[in-house]
Amino acid sequence: MDILISEDKGVRNLHFGSEWVQGAMRIARPYALELEYTREMMAPLLFQADAHWPRNALVIGLGVGALSKFLHRNWPACTVTTVEIEPAVLGVAQLHFKLPPQSPTFRIEIGCGADVLARSTEQFDLILVDGFDHKAKVGPLNSSAFYAQCKNHLSPNGYCVVNVLSKQKDTLAGQTRFVQAFDGQALILPPCASGNVVALAHAGAGFDTTADLLAQRVDNIKLATGLNLKPTASKLKSLLRL
Template sequence: MSGRIRPPRRLLPKILMPNNSIDISEKAGVRYLHFSSNWVQGAMRIQRPHALELPYTREMMAGLLLRDPPWPGEALLIGLGAGSLAKFIYRQLPTTKITVVEIDPQVEIVARLHFKLPDDPPRLRVVIGDGAAYMLASGRHYDYILVDGFDKNARAGVLDTLPFYQACRSRLSDRGLLTVNLLGRERGFQASVSRINAAFDGRALVFPSCDSGNAIAFAAAGDAVDVGFDELISKANQCRTETGLNLLPTIARLQIARRPGNDRFRI
């Protein structure tokens, strides 16, 4: 996971790896994970370890407003980071089975030791491997695919290519949704948007995140998404009551991103 946040002073030990190092730091009750850079890879409020601390991670869960429950039955996460999305789904969506693909085995160790990642293989399975290779090799279908993978320099690499997005589409169920965290930085993310649109025949929508430098993309395969904004607000209120997740600010950004004259969210 990557948010454009300068990490606080390192308070916990640095974990050395052959080609990289993981820093864990704490400030004001929040524990941060980053790869020796100014790009935070994940965060956890120590008193609320299953909550989504970084705003963009909350927005990545907005798919809960776009499909009716029970959904998702199967979720696939590309990129583990501090395990925020995996922990939220595990705690708040107890019928969802979760697969996480993480390329760096040290990240899983850190998530378990310092970020309270649950140890429950029947429900939460961590696969150590390349996310793009896993997507191409696996024949399994998922209701929700969440992509949030970056290297130490905040580059997505092969996870931001047309073949990868096409592979994601092929792995989605009839009610499947893809959500991607796009990190714009200097060159923006329009090229990424074009690749997602090409892979999903235009059935995608991207809106700026409340985190500076991030944007969130949603794309649909199979059944169409067609939800009025009044219904989105109602679902957001229900979601907040049931899970504590407040998606009302996300709806406001979805309204800005909608096509002119459209009072519904369609992809």
């Protein structure tokens, strides 16, 4: 797999042998979430009143490390475990995308995310799945068995979020597998401009909220982290009919 890096207008991009952007970092803000879909993957924050949530997170698919870096920077007490199948991606993230050094609260494991999760006995407050190869394929990460594993590894107040591509042939089938694995307790957000679709689910934590609570949490999150989730909140309001 060819790993390429490009830069344009202050943004450094990661490519896997094509023009398709696998990850991006604004050089002046290396810990911010540059791409729209990565911001949307933080949607569970809008359902959590606990400022210390999440306490632990599993990120499957490293890319430029955007999701992992954001969590590590803004919730330093959160244990962030990231699984990446391609060792070369880890090296590129360390050299070019300011990936923090490994520590007890910031761990990188090389391997298949599905295999790592199947071996794990840990429960996570947050599971983020964003794993693609150079052909935009996800392999076992889009299977019913994998989604069932995700559900089984969520804490009582945990959420699972996956990034899928709306242009894939089996997109609708994959979304159905995801929703069914969580017994219908899932939301599929409308596609981003890039074609990415973010889906989130829980195993009991719920999507209970109000329009006022969403607005308040949008303000709190932006104040605490700089992340603007107002567009995401608008999508959630429409889906939840608030």
